[in-house]
Amino acid sequence: MSVPRVLILDGLWNKTLAAVRALGLRGFHVAVGEWTRFATALFSNYCSKRLIYPSPKERPAKFLDWLEGELKKNHYDVLMPMEFTTQTLVTSQIERLSKYCRIPFAGVDLALRLHNKAFLMRYAREKGFDIPKTYIIDDLNQLEALTAELPYPVVIKPQMSSGARGIKYVNRKEDFVKLYERVHKQYEFPIVQEFIPDGGDAMGVCLLLNNDSDVRASFVYKRLREYPVRGGPSTLRASIKRDDVRYIAESLLRYFKWTGVAHVEFRVDPRDGTPKLLEINPRFWGSLQLAINAGVDFPYLLYKLAMDGDIDPVNDYKTGVMCRWIIPGDIMHFITNPNRFHMKPGFFDTKIKDDLLSLKDPLPVIGRLSSVITLLYDKEMQDIFLRR
Structure with missing residues (x-):
């Protein structure tokens, strides 16, 4: 029986490392690519082949030519882009690329x-889902009138971004127009939402749906720490069971006839105990290693779904499992x-597992640290890390 062969893109990220380790431990041939050789997953023991390609962001046409050539020259069963920019670039060329391998993404x-927060909030509000009070602006002349009615503090969020990029918190109405215009220059017409007070859980629902939009794997976790502290990517999380948010996430994705992996974020409003929908990330998520540690191996399940057409549902997993991004x-959260x-x-609790650190696979730490060096000269790396 032949060894399964997978090409995974976006080797810079911890979630990519999680996928490489998960599939490599199962005996897969895992080729990993990235636009820089200073990439975490390229240093993994489970990386069978290391590839450097043109930047999908800076040179998309060159990247697609490279990718088609690699797929044509070397047999792969499945292609897995891990970042949204790469995923959408690949799926925009699905007819061109899918003749060489399976690409199990929507x-x-x-x-x-x-991925567009304005679209999602409009839809959710229309259908009666609980969301933060949201203001969608399509004309800068609306700003002055809106300033007086906003329930400060508020959050300005780009319609399309990830992590903490472009997010601004506004505590005083005197600062609103200036901060909005600052975000607008980079991310056109961001949305404005009420700030949900501290004290409520922030949760993520991770899902895998088949080609009929039936749920084939689900996993829920709670954010315990974030960076920036006030709100950003999670730095420590724990697996939980929470059927109410899982049901909301599943119903949303089924309605839109989604297929593949997706991640839906919620925050509980401590004023009324209601979980409020924040966003859908239609891609792999940063806390992927936690789901794998708890017993839901999304990369392998996605591979099986692509190869077999369907799989049995996987909804059971261990709760109370913690994993962090140290x-x-x-x-930075600690500092x-x-x-x-x-x-x-506590920060110094040595029992907590980590996205990156592993005695069996120690070299990705070198990849992570070496990537920091490139901040001195590489503008794309600066964009990735300094705007998180």
Whole structure:
């Protein structure tokens, strides 16, 4: 029986490393690509082949030519882009590329629609889903009138971004127009939402749907720490069971006839205990290693779905499992959190597993640290890390 062969793109990220390790441990031939050789997953013991390609962001046409050539020259069963930019670029050329291997991701138009926070909030409000109070602006002349009615503090969010990129918090009405225009220059017509007070859980629902939009794997986790502290990518998370948010996430994706992996974010409003829908990330998510540790191996399940056409549902997993992103996420949280010595669990708890650190696969740490060096000269790397 032949060894399964997978090509995974976007080797810079921890979620990519999680996929490489998960498939490599199962005996897969895992080729990994990235536009820089200073990429975390390229240093993994489970990386069978290392590839450097033109930047999908800076040179998309060259990247697609390279990708078609690699797929044509070397047999792969499945292609897995891990970042949204790469995923949508690949799926925009699905007819061109799918003749060489399976690409088990939803179409580009649907992915772009669900990734748009303005579209999602409009839809959710129309259908009666609980969301933060949201203001959608399509004319800068609306700003002055809106300034007086906003329930400060508010959050300005780009319609399409990930992590903490472009997010601004506004505490005083005197600052609103200036901060909105600042975000607007880079991310056109961001949305404005009420700030949900601290005290409620932030949760993610991770899902895999088949070609009929039936759920084939689900996983829920709670964010325990984030960086920036006030709201950003999670730096420590724990697996939980939470049927209410899982049901909302599943119903949304089924309605839109989604296929493949997706991640839906919620935050519980402590004022009424209601989980509020925040966004859909129609891609692999940063906390992928936690799901794998808890027993839901999404990369392998996605591979099986692509190859077999369907799989049995996987909904059971261990709760209370914790995993963190220590370099640099949880370190930065510790440095910037005024309550750093009172956190539970504590920063120095050695029992917590990590996205990156592994005695069996130690070299990705070198990849992560070496990528920091490129911040001195590489504009694309600066964009990735300094705007998170």
